[in-house]
Amino acid sequence: MPDMFPGTSLRPYDAVLLVSFGGPEGPDDVLPFLRRVADGRAIPESRLEEVSRHYLAFGGVSPINSRNRALVSSLRAELDRRGVDTPIVWGNRNWHPFLDEALLGLAGRGARRILMLPTSAYACYSGCRQYREDVEGALRRIGWTPPPVVERTRVYFDSPGFLEANVQAIVESFLRLASAGADLDRIDLALVTHSIPLAMERGSGEPDRPETRYTAQHEALARVLVPEAARRLGLRRIRYGLVFCSRSGPPHAPWLEPDVNEYLGRLAASGAQAVCCAPIGFVSDHMEVVYDLDVEAKATADGLGLSYDRAATAGTHPAFVRSLADLMLERAAVARGEALDAPPASITDIGPWHEECRPGACLEREGDVRVEAGRGRTACTSSGPAA
Numbered sequence: 001m002p003d004m005f006p007g008t009s010l011r012p013y014d015a016v017l018l019v020s021f022g023g024p025e026g027p028d029d030v031l032p033f034l035r036r037v038a039d040g041r042a043i044p045e046s047r048l049e050e051v052s053r054h055y056l057a058f059g060g061v062s063p064i065n066s067r068n069r070a071l072v073s074s075l076r077a078e079l080d081r082r083g084v085d086t087p088i089v090w091g092n093r094n095w096h097p098f099l100d101e102a103l104l105g106l107a108g109r110g111a112r113r114i115l116m117l118p119t120s121a122y123a124c125y126s127g128c129r130q131y132r133e134d135v136e137g138a139l140r141r142i143g144w145t146p147p148p149v150v151e152r153t154r155v156y157f158d159s160p161g162f163l164e165a166n167v168q169a170i171v172e173s174f175l176r177l178a179s180a181g182a183d184l185d186r187i188d189l190a191l192v193t194h195s196i197p198l199a200m201e202r203g204s205g206e207p208d209r210p211e212t213r214y215t216a217q218h219e220a221l222a223r224v225l226v227p228e229a230a231r232r233l234g235l236r237r238i239r240y241g242l243v244f245c246s247r248s249g250p251p252h253a254p255w256l257e258p259d260v261n262e263y264l265g266r267l268a269a270s271g272a273q274a275v276c277c278a279p280i281g282f283v284s285d286h287m288e289v290v291y292d293l294d295v296e297a298k299a300t301a302d303g304l305g306l307s308y309d310r311a312a313t314a315g316t317h318p319a320f321v322r323s324l325a326d327l328m329l330e331r332a333a334v335a336r337g338e339a340l341d342a343p344p345a346s347i348t349d350i351g352p353w354h355e356e357c358r359p360g361a362c363l364e365r366e367g368d369v370r371v372e373a374g375r376g377r378t379a380c381t382s383s384g385p386a387a
Contacts, residue, residue, distance in 0.1 A: 008082055008083045008084060008329075009084065009329075009332060010079075010084055010086040010328060010329065010332045011332060011336065012113050012332070012336060013086060013113050013114060013115040013332055013335070014086070014087075014106075014109070014110070014111035014112055014113055014114065015086060015088070015089055015106050015109070015111045015114050015115070016075075016086055016087070016088045016089070016114075016115050016116075016117055016328060017089050017090075017091060017102060017103075017106070017114050017115065017116045017117070017135075017150070018068065018071065018072060018075070018088060018089070018090045018091070018117050018119065019091055019092075019093065019099065019116055019117070019118045019119070019131050019134075019135065020064065020068050020090065020091075020092050020093070020118070020119040021064060021092065021093055021094055021119070021286070022064070022065070022092025022093055022094040022095035022096070022098075023055075023061075023062025023063075023064040023065055023092075023094075023095055023286070023287065024055055024060055024061065024062055024095060025061055025062075025065060025095075025096070026059075026060045026061060027056060027059070027060030028060070029095065030052045030055045030056060030060050031048065031049075031052050033094060033095050034048045034051055034052060035048060036094050036095070037094050038248075041248075041249065041250075042249075042250045043248060043249065043250065044250075047248070051248075054287055054291040054292075054295075055287060055291075057291070057295070058287070058290065058291070062286065062287050063284075063285040063286065063287070063289075063290055064284065064285070064286050064287070065092075065095075067284035067285055067315060067316075068090055068092075068119065068284070069090075070315070070316050071119070071284065071315070071316055071321075072088055072090050073316075074316040074318075074321045075088055075117075075321060075324060075325065076088055078321050078322060078324075078325045079325060079328075082325065082329075084325075084329075087109070089102045089105060089106055090102060091103065091138075093130075093131065093134045098138070099134060099135060099138035100138045100141055100142050103135075103138050103139060103142055103144065104142050106148075107142065107144050107148075111148055112148050112149070113148060113149045113150075113151075113335075114148055114149070114150045114151075115150075115151060115152070115153065115328060115331060115332065116131070116132075116135060116150050116151065116152040116153070117152070117153050117324065117327075118131045118152060119283045119284065120155075120283065121155060121156050121157040121162060121281075121283055121314075122155060122157050122193075122214055122217050122218070122281065123155045123204060123205055123206075123212070123214070123217065123353065123357070123361065123362050124196055124200055124201070124203075124204035124205070124213075124214040124362055125196075125200050125203060125204065125362050125363060125365075126196060126200065127155075127214075127362075128152075128155065128357065128361070128362040129357075129361070129362040129363070129364070130364075131152070132150075132152065135150055151331065151335065151356070152331075153324075153327040153328055153330075153331050154327065154331070154344070154352065154353040154354065154355050155217075155353045156323060156324065156327055157217050157218070157221050157348075158217075158220070158221065158346040158347050158348040158351075158352065158353070159320075159323040159324075159326070159327065159345060159346075159347070160319070160323055160345055160347055161317070161319035161320040161321070161322050161323025161324070161326075162221075162314055162323060163221070163224060163225055163228070163347045164317070164319035164320070165312075165314035165315070165317035165319055165320040166221075166225055166278065166280050166311070166314060167225055167228050167229050168317070169278065169311040169312040169313070169314075169317075170189065170225070170229045170276060170278050170311050171229055171232050171233055172311070172312070173276040173278065173309045173311040173312075174187050174229070174233055174276055174309075175233075176309050177274045177276060177307055177309045180307060180309075181307070182273060182274035182307050183273065183274075184233060184235065185235055185236075186272070186273050186274065187238070187273075187274045187275065187276055188238075188240065188241075188267050188272045188274065188275045188276070189226065189229075189238050189239065189240035189241075189275070189276050189278060190240070190241055190243050190260060190263055190264070190267075190275055190276070190277045190278065191218065191222055191225075191226075191240055191241070191242050191243065191278050191280050192244070192245055192260055192277050192278065192279045192280065192281060192293060193218055193242070193244060193245075193279070193280060193281020193282070194244070194245065194281050194282070194288060195244035195245060195246060195247045195256045195257070195259070196214060196255065196256055197249055197253050197254065197255050197256075197365075198253075198254045198255065198256065199253075199364075199365035199366060200214070200363075200364060200365060201213060201214050201215060201256055202365070202366035203362070203363030203364060203365050203366040203367070203368055204362055204363075205217065205361065205362070206354075206357070206358050206361050207358060207359075207360040207361060211350050212350055214256075215242065215256065216350070217348075217350070218242055218280065218281065219242060220348035220349060220350045221280065221347075221348055222240065222242060222280075223348070223349065224347050224348060225280070226238050226240050241258075241263055243258055243259065243260045243262075243263040244256045244257060244258065244259055244260065245260045245288055245292040245293065245297070246288040246292050247259065260277065260292070260293070260297050260300075261296065261297060261300045264297065264300050264301050264304060264306060265300070265304060267304075267306065268304035268305065268306055272306060273306065273307060274306060274307035274308070274309075275301060275306050275307070275308055275309075276309050276310075276311055277293050277297055277308070277309070277310045277311065278310075278311040279293060279310070279311070279313055282313050283313060283314055283315070284313050284314070284315045285313055285315070289310075289313060293310050294310055297310075298310070323345075330344060330355075331355060334355045
C-alpha cells in the first residue's frame with residue numbers, strides 16, 4: 001500500500017503524544033488499576049474482583065502496554081523512513097506511564113504544540129472526548145503554564161490501513177478454520193467491539209448526524225470490510241453480525257447488545273458450524289481481547305460445538321502504521337494552513353471525519369452540556385486547560 005499522504009514534516013508540532021488506556025504490569029497493580037478505571041462509575045467492588053481474576057490468569061499483566069511499546073517503535077521507524085524526526089512520547093490514562101509523566105517530559109523539552117494520537121479508532125465519549133478531557137486534567141495537575149496546544153488526529157476507523165489490516169486478519173482466520181475442517185462458505189463472522197452504554201451511543205459521533213454514531217461507524221466499516229474479505233476468499237458472501245463485549249457498567253444501565261456469547265448461542269441454534277471472531281473495535285490486544293474472546297468466547301463456542309478462531313487486531317500491521325503516519329502528516333499540513341492536494345482518505349460511505357471535531361460531538365450522554373474548555377475550543381478540538 002503506497003503512502004496516502006506524501007508530506008515529510010510534522011511542523012508545527014513539537015512532539016507526538018500516543019495516548020492509550022493503560023494496563024497493569026503485575027499482580028499488585030491489578031486492583032489499583034481497576035479501581036482507577038472504575039472511579040466514579042458506581043461499579044461494585046465484587047465486579048472489580050471478578051475482573052481482576054481475568055488479569056491474574058495472565059500473571060496480572062495486560063498485553064496492552066507491550067503492544068503500545070511495539071506501536072511506538074513501528075511509528076518511529078515509519079516516520080524515520082519518511083525523514084520525520086519529531087519525537088513520539090507515550091502516556092496512559094489509567095496506568096504507568098501516566099499522561100502526567102509523559103507531559104512533564106514534554107514540558108522539560110519545551111514543547112508548545114503537541115499532536116495527540118489516541119489508540120482508539122472510533123468516535124464516542126470514551127474513545128474521543130474522554131481522551132481529551134484526561135489530557136486537560138493532566139495539564140492542570142502538573143501546572144503547565146501557559147499550557148501548550150494539544151490537537152488530535154482525526155479518528156481512523158475509516159483509514160485504508162485499518163481496513164487492510166482487518167481484512168487480512170479475517171481472511172487468515174477463515175483459512176485457519178478451513179484447514180481445521182470447516183467448510184469455507186459456512187463460516188460465520190462476528191465483528192466484535194467494546195460495548196458502551198446506550199446513553200453514550202446516543203451522544204456519540206457528530207451532533208444531528210445519526211449516521212456517525214458509534215455503531216454506525218462500525219457498520220460503515222463492515223459494509224466495505226466484509227465484501228472485500230469475501231472477494232479475497234472467493235466467496236459470494238459472508239454472513240456476519242456486529243456484536244459487543246466487555247460490558248462493565250452498573251447492572252441497571254442498558255448497554256449495547258448482543259453480547260458476543262449470546263450471539264454465539266444464536267449461531268449454534270441456527271445450525272452454524274464455525275465462527276471467526278474479528279475484534280475490529282480494538283486497535284491492539286487488550287484484556288478484553290485475550291480474555292473475553294480468547295478465553296470466554298472460545299469456551300462458549302466449544303460448549304456449543306462451534307469451531308472457533310479469533311482474528312488478529314490491527315496492531316503493528318505495516319499498512320495500519322502507514323495510515324497512522326499519513327493521518328499525522330495530514331493533520332500537520334492542516335495546522336500549517338496548507339491546502340490538501342486530495343480529499344482526506346476514507347474508505348467508508350460516511351466520509352472522512354473532520355480534522356477538528358464539531359462542538360457537541362462525542363458526549364457522555366445525549367444532550368450533555370459541557371463547558372467549552374481551553375483556548376476557547378472544546379475538549380473535542382484542541383486542548384489546553386481552562387484559565
